[in-house]
Amino acid sequence: MSVEIGIIGAGNRGQKHAAEYASVEGADVVAVADVDDDAARALARDANADTYSDYRDLLADADVDAVSLCVHNNLHRPITVDAADAGCHVFCEKPMASTYADAKAMADAAADAGVHLGVQNNRLFDPETRAARTLIDEGKLGDPYYARGVFSRRRGRPFVDGYGTPSFVSKESAGGGPIIDVGTYVIGQLLYLLGNERTARVSGATFEHTAATYDEELVGDGRERYADRLETSGYDVEDVGLGMAHLEDGSVLSVRAAWHMYLPDDSSALVGTQGGIELEPFRLYTTTADYEATVSLDVEEFERRQTLLESDSGYEMDRSDGQFHHWIDTVRGTVDDAIPTAEIALNSMLVMEGIYLAQEEGRELTADEIAERSESTAIDL
Numbered sequence: 001m002s003v004e005i006g007i008i009g010a011g012n013r014g015q016k017h018a019a020e021y022a023s024v025e026g027a028d029v030v031a032v033a034d035v036d037d038d039a040a041r042a043l044a045r046d047a048n049a050d051t052y053s054d055y056r057d058l059l060a061d062a063d064v065d066a067v068s069l070c071v072h073n074n075l076h077r078p079i080t081v082d083a084a085d086a087g088c089h090v091f092c093e094k095p096m097a098s099t100y101a102d103a104k105a106m107a108d109a110a111a112d113a114g115v116h117l118g119v120q121n122n123r124l125f126d127p128e129t130r131a132a133r134t135l136i137d138e139g140k141l142g143d144p145y146y147a148r149g150v151f152s153r154r155r156g157r158p159f160v161d162g163y164g165t166p167s168f169v170s171k172e173s174a175g176g177g178p179i180i181d182v183g184t185y186v187i188g189q190l191l192y193l194l195g196n197e198r199t200a201r202v203s204g205a206t207f208e209h210t211a212a213t214y215d216e217e218l219v220g221d222g223r224e225r226y227a228d229r230l231e232t233s234g235y236d237v238e239d240v241g242l243g244m245a246h247l248e249d250g251s252v253l254s255v256r257a258a259w260h261m262y263l264p265d266d267s268s269a270l271v272g273t274q275g276g277i278e279l280e281p282f283r284l285y286t287t288t289a290d291y292e293a294t295v296s297l298d299v300e301e302f303e304r305r306q307t308l309l310e311s312d313s314g315y316e317m318d319r320s321d322g323q324f325h326h327w328i329d330t331v332r333g334t335v336d337d338a339i340p341t342a343e344i345a346l347n348s349m350l351v352m353e354g355i356y357l358a359q360e361e362g363r364e365l366t367a368d369e370i371a372e373r374s375e376s377t378a379i380d381l
Contacts, residue, residue: 002026003331006062006088008055008079009070010034010043013093017068018047020324027328031062055079059086066116066331069093072173073180077102077378084113089331091118095184095352096345098175101374103349107342118327119345123189125323127299128279132193132270135277135284142274144194145251149186150266151178152258157210159233160226161260166233175377177237179206180352183257186268187348188341190253193270196344197247202354203364204243204255210235213260243355255351 005021007014010032021027033052034040044051052058059067059082066089069079076097083090090110096119097103110117123129135141155161158168158181167173168181191197214226240258247253256266267278275286284295329335354370365373 001332002028003065003328004028004030004063006031006033006058006064006067007043007047007049007070008033008058008067008083009093010036010039011070013070014043014068017070017091017324018043020322021068021328022047024324024328026332027324031058031064033058056082059083059088064088066091072167072379073098073175074102074173074377074379075381077106077376078381080106080117081109084109084115084117087113087115089116089118091327092120094120094188094345095175095180096342096349098180098377099374100346100349100353100371101376102378103346104371104374105376105378107346110342116330117342118323118330119341120323121185121188121341121345122323123185124192124339124341124344125321125326126189126279127303128282129189129193131282131297131299131302132277132279135275136193136270136272140275140284140286141270141272141277144270144272147190147194147251147253147268147270148266149183149190149253149255149257149268151182151186151268152256152261152263152265153178153182154262154264155260157235157239157259160210160229160235169233169235169237171236171377172234174237176352176356177206177208177239177241178257178259179238179241179243179255179355181257182259183241183255183352184345184348186257187253187255187351188344190268190270191347191351192339192344194247194251194253195249196340196347197249197251199347199350199354199367199370200246200248201364201366202243202245202351202358202370204241204355204358206238206242206356206359207240208238209260210239213239241355243351243358245351245354253351255355 018029029047029049031050032040032044033055040051067083069092080090158164159166216223239260243255245253267280269278282297282299286293330338
C-alpha cells in the first residue's frame with residue numbers, strides 16, 4: 001500500500017520531510033503547498049509532485065492520504081483541523097502548537113474525524129531512547145521517579161546568532177522561545193520513558209537577557225550586527241526556561257531549555273529505585289554484588305547487530321525504524337505497539353505552557369489551572 005503525502009510548507013522543514021519520505025518505501029510525496037509559489041515549485045519539482053499555493057486546494061484536489069505540516073507553530077491548529085475534516089492523517093512538526101488549548105483542539109479534531117495525528121520528535125526514536133526503554137521494561141531501574149531534561153546551548157539564539165529565521169523568535173508566529181522550540185524534544189522523550197503519566201502540576205521561570213549577553217565587552221565589534229538582528233526580528237521570547245513538573249504517579253520531571261546560557265550542555269537523565277541512566281553518552285548506574293557500578297552500554301554496536309539480524313540480505317546497515325518510517329507504518333496500520341506521539345506531545349504542552357503560566361502567575365499551577373488559563377494563539381486563516 002502506497003501512502004500518498006502532501007507537504008504543507010516548503011521551507012526548511014518541508015524540504016527535510018520530503019527528503020525523509022524519499023527513504024521510506026511506499027511513501028510518495030505527490031503534492032506541495034506554500035504561499036511562496038517559487039518555494040512550492042522548487043520542492044515539488046524535486047519530488048515530482050503537484051504544486052498548490054493554498055493548502056485548502058491541496059486538501060480538496062490532491063487526493064492525498066496524509067499531510068506533513070511544516071509551517072509556523074500558530075498555524076498548526078487551523079490546518080490540522082481542516083486536514084482532519086478532509087479525512088487526511090496529519091504529521092505535524094514540533095511543537096504540537098503554541099498553547100495547550102490549540103494542541104487539545106488538534107487532538108480532538110483528529111479523534112472526531114477518525115484520523116491519525118502524529119507529532120515530530122526524533123528523540124523518541126533515538127537508539128538511546130530505545131535502550132532506556134528496554135532497561136526500564138526489564139526492571140533494571142526499579143520504579144522510575146525522577147527525570148532531568150536538558151537541551152541547553154551556550155550560544156545559539158535562532159536568527160540573531162545566524163541560524164534560522166526571525167519567525168523562531170517571535171511570539172506571534174512561534175508562541176515562545178527555547179521551552180517550546182528545543183525543550184519539547186527532551187520533555188517528550190522523558191515523559192515517554194516515564195510512561196507518559198499525566199501531568200499534575202507545574203512550576204517554572206523564564207529569563208530574557210539579550211541586552212546583557214550582547215554587551216560590547218563580550219562581543220566587541222559584532223554588537224551592532226546583533227543589535228540590528230534583535231531589532232529587525234522583533235525578538236520577544238525567552239532565552240532560558242526552567243521548570244518542574246510533578247506527575248500524577250508522584251514522579252518528577254525537571255527541565256532546562258536554553259538558547260543562550262553560560263553553562264555547558266548536560267545529559268538528560270532518568271533514575272529509579274534500583275538504577276539510573278544518563279542518555280548522552282549512555283551510562284547505567286546501579287549496584288551489583290554490593291558494588292556501585294557504572295556501566296557503559298555499547299548502543300551503536302547493538303544497533304548495528306540488530307540491523308544485520310533484521311535485514312534480508314545480512315548486509316543492511318541502516319535500521320528502518322525512525323519517526324518517518326514509524327509514521328507511515330502507523331497510517332498503514334502495520335506498526336506494532338505504535339508510540340503515541342500526539343498524546344505525548346499534548347502532555348508536553350501542559351508542561352511547557354505550565355512553565356510560561358507559572359512565570360506569569362508567580363506560583364505553581366495544577367494541570368486543571370493550566371488548561372483553564374490556556375488560550376488559543378492560532379492564526380485565523
